[in-house]
Amino acid sequence: MTQYKFSEKSEAFCQEIFAQMLSSSDAIYGILISTVDGHDVAKNFRKDMPASKLSAMMSSILALGETIAAEAQQQQCRYVIVENSDGYILTLKLKDRLVLSVIATTRVNLGMLHSVSRNAAEKLAAHIR
């Protein structure tokens, strides 16, 4: 099956950004880029997690977020956050076709996680074709 794939250069750039994110907070333990239709493209996980399954789930939840926003007559869903007793999962759209998901423990402040994720998304969006 033909799937969306980064060029070597883009992949290297992604990994560089992922490393920066991971070093910014030791609470972050998973970063995943997937397509809007649920295929995994790039990742850096410090824990063993099923990237392909998470990719499909992230695409579903982001699409649901966008649909719920539209039903509630709100515009442009920016993030979907799943807040759990022991962590956060933050998902946001990255250009037209991609989704960035960041998985962290509660040791990070949600505002900080927001900021790290948004900055990374901006940098990634500027470089990835």
Next chain:
Amino acid sequence: MSEVKLIITGPPGAGKTTAIAAISETPPVRTDTRTTDDLSSVKEETTVAMDFGEITLGDGQKVFLYGTPGQKRFEFMWKILVEGGLGLIILLDCSRPEPLDDLNMYLENFSDFIEKTGVVVGITRTGGANPPEMGAFYECLESTGRTFPMFEVDIREREDVALLIDALISTLEFSH
């Protein structure tokens, strides 16, 4: 008043979203996103969470129609969506390479739900070269141990979607 939930599943491009749009009274809720894989040669968008439509009965009671994503990677959504469902409609696309394999895959993945409820199969796009005969589809259904309804349909037509729902509720009423 209790709500009734029917589930529509089937491979990508079989017409699940179209079927819900054909019969729903309200504009269907969709979660379509751009396709980025091989499917993009067939369709530009695909459902990644669910489609949703509704029909209001004479006394105000609602029948909710939920369309699942087609791809196996969204299996987790299938499990979420069938919860509390009354029955299943499987749509098959005969223009795909192996429609019988498609049917077997959905029968297997929804087997617990089918066992508890019922299923109707709608066969679409039979006009191409060498579509399997209806008998071959029925052989797949025999694995369930029950005789379930199967019809060739044009899923863009409201009447055809209504036929599938009618067959499903008849199965639930008389042969469960």
Next chain:
Amino acid sequence: MKTLSSKGLTEKDLLVLKSLVDLMMSRTSDTWEYAESDNCDAIIIDTDNLKNSAAIIDEIEAQHAVAIEYSAGASAGKTRFRIKKPLRAADLIAVFNSVEAGLAPKNDAKPSAANNETPAQAGISSSRDSGTLDLLNGPESRFLRVTANNCECIIDLANDRYKVTGDAALDELLRSSEKSITLSATSGFQESFEPSWQDAPSLKWKLGIFLSEGELIKTLHSKSRFKLLRWPPSDIPRTMPTAMALSALLSRKSGATIEEALSETNVSSEEAIGFVNGAYLSGVLSVRAFNLDNHGQQPIKTEHTKGLFDKIRDRLKRKPK
């Protein structure tokens, strides 16, 4: 116990046939066994592989055995029973059950194991005069001519097709109270007939539904338990809305009797009988020779769900606002 033999089958088909016969034991009313003998209840003939298949079929039928035609293309029109290639379990079960119904005795008394195995020519023991459908069910009838209201329709029973002159549709002709029907073994009268053949997969269903006149085909018994092996094509429930309830009811694991169909649905006796005849003529009806005490699965039907299903049905009939 019924025995089955074959003539002209390829080695591969023979292997498949033997395995299917072994596997199908629980799916037919009687037990079938494959035997290398000419003295069997039924013989499957591969008419594609045998040049003299017509003579072989005549010989089999002369010995009061049942000939089952097995071919890839259109029927040669010699036999009542036919299986289309490739061999499939469902087709075989349907034919076996139909053959069993034809061989079963017709008395109302619950048959003992011994008399259940007594072969009898289909239909001979009934006191009722033969109706059109009984004649259709015989090996000698291949073409049916229906005329009504200055329109004429010729039906090719073996190939599920028809041609019609005039403006009337097939359903209209079959429904007409003014119709006259002629049966023929030959296609003689088709030569002068201009319109081209139209395929109609639901043709035999329609003959059952429109021509039954409230009488079951003689080879069927009113007390039998019927199980539908396949639902009818979509034009049947569109022509006859009660076909949905009947299809569902007869699809139960244990099947259903006509009496049960009448008591559990709003279907009329004529509709139920027409439907059963149509299913039988179409080869998708499994017949148990008498009503078993074990009724098997019953529908989970409460007043609540019954009302709900009726409301959904009512809503589906209405066009969107």
